[in-house]
Amino acid sequence: MYLLKVYISNLTPKTLEKIGLFKEMLTAELGSGYHLELVELLKNPMSALNDDILVTPTVIRCSPKPTKKIVGNFLDKEQVMFALGLINP
Amino acid sequence: MEKHILVIDDEPAVRNSFVLALEDTEFLVTTASSGTEGLGKFNKSNYHLIFLDLKMPGMSGIETLREIRKKDKDVPVYIITAFAEEFFGGLKGLSHENINFELMQKPIGMEAINELTHALLG
Secondary structure: OEEEEEEEOOOOHHHHHHHHHHHHHHHHHHOOOEEEEEEEOOOOOOHHHHHOOOEOOEEEEEEOOOOEEEEOOOOOHHHHHHHOOOOOO | OOEEEEEEOOOHHHHHHHHHHHOOOOEEEEEEOOHHHHHHHHHHOOOOEEEEEOOOOOOOHHHHHHHHHHHOOOOOEEEEEOOOHHHHHHHHHHHHOOOOOEEEEOOOOHHHHHHHHHHHHO
């Protein structure tokens, strides 16, 4: 099971649309083998310190270790799978 | 087509960081030292990505972003700020208006500038 965390700046209709597309992509690739946590930075500024967040959006693979990150564009399937080291079950 | 980036920040060191980080890349960087100057440049050209300081004398980053969004709702705009509650009040107002923006933490490293820009426009 992959534990993924998405840091976004704020929730807007556009952001929600992107998150929806991201979930569709993950489900198509990983089935139910992931859990996604959404962190809205404007509401939780201190949380950025814990995960060393410099920009939004950032997606982190929290587990299994090692931690991996991708910044900026999380809708490019090949880049996301490679950068986060996600492997189809 | 060359991708055009606009950096709006009153601190010369920050503007220089972007110029240095992105020199010898395929990106063209234009800088402005105030919100007013930045809006003037924004209205005269097409940009693919904008970096905008939150706290500036005169027109703030928030006011500048509101003006940018009147013309263009889609260009990615990164607000440059410290990630701390006291800086986020005005940004929450933008959020309630459904104005889209992203966040970039100060101080800014050239590596982060380079990585993010290539991820978005590369």
